[in-house]
Amino acid sequence: MTTPRTQLTVTLSGGSATDAQQVVRALESAFGSPDRLPTDENATVHTATFAVGGAGHPQESVGHLSAPVTVTVQGTPEAVDKASETLADAFSAHDQGTASGDQEQERQLLLTP
Numbered sequence: 582m583t584t585p586r587t588q589l590t591v592t593l594s595g596g597s598a599t600d601a602q603q604v605v606r607a608l609e610s611a612f613g614s615p616d617r618l619p620t621d622e623n624a625t626v627h628t629a630t631f632a633v634g635g636a637g638h639p640q641e642s643v644g645h646l647s648a649p650v651t652v653t654v655q656g657t658p659e660a661v662d663k664a665s666e667t668l669a670d671a672f673s674a675h676d677q678g679t680a681s682g683d684q685e686q687e688r689q690l691l692l693t694p
Contacts, residue, residue, distance in 0.1 A: 604672070
C-alpha cells in the first residue's frame with residue numbers, strides 16, 4: 582500500500598511571468614518539478630502545484646525579481662515551512678501572515694527585488 586502524496590499549492594501575483602517562473606524554479610530545489618511553469622504574460626495571477634515528497638533538484642541561480650511578488654503557499658505545515666525557508670534563502674522574503682486549518686496551513690510572503 583502506498584502513502585498518498587500531498588500537494589503544495591503556490592499562488593503568485595505581481596511581477597511578470599518570468600518572475601513567477603523564477604519563484605517556481607527556486608521551489609523545485611525542495612519539491613521537484615511542478616505540474617506546470619507559469620508562462621502567460623497576460624495573467625495577473627499564476628499558480629503551480631508540487632507533489633510533496635517529490636525529489637528536489639539542485640538549486641540553480643534564480644536571479645533577481647523585476648518587481649515585488651506576493652506568494653501564497655498552501656499545504657501541510659511541514660511543506661509550508663519548507664517552502665517558506667526555501668523562498669527566504671533565494672529571495673528577500675517578508676512574512677505577511679499565516680492561517681492554519683485542521684491539517685493544512687497557508688502562508689503569504691512578499692518577495693522583493
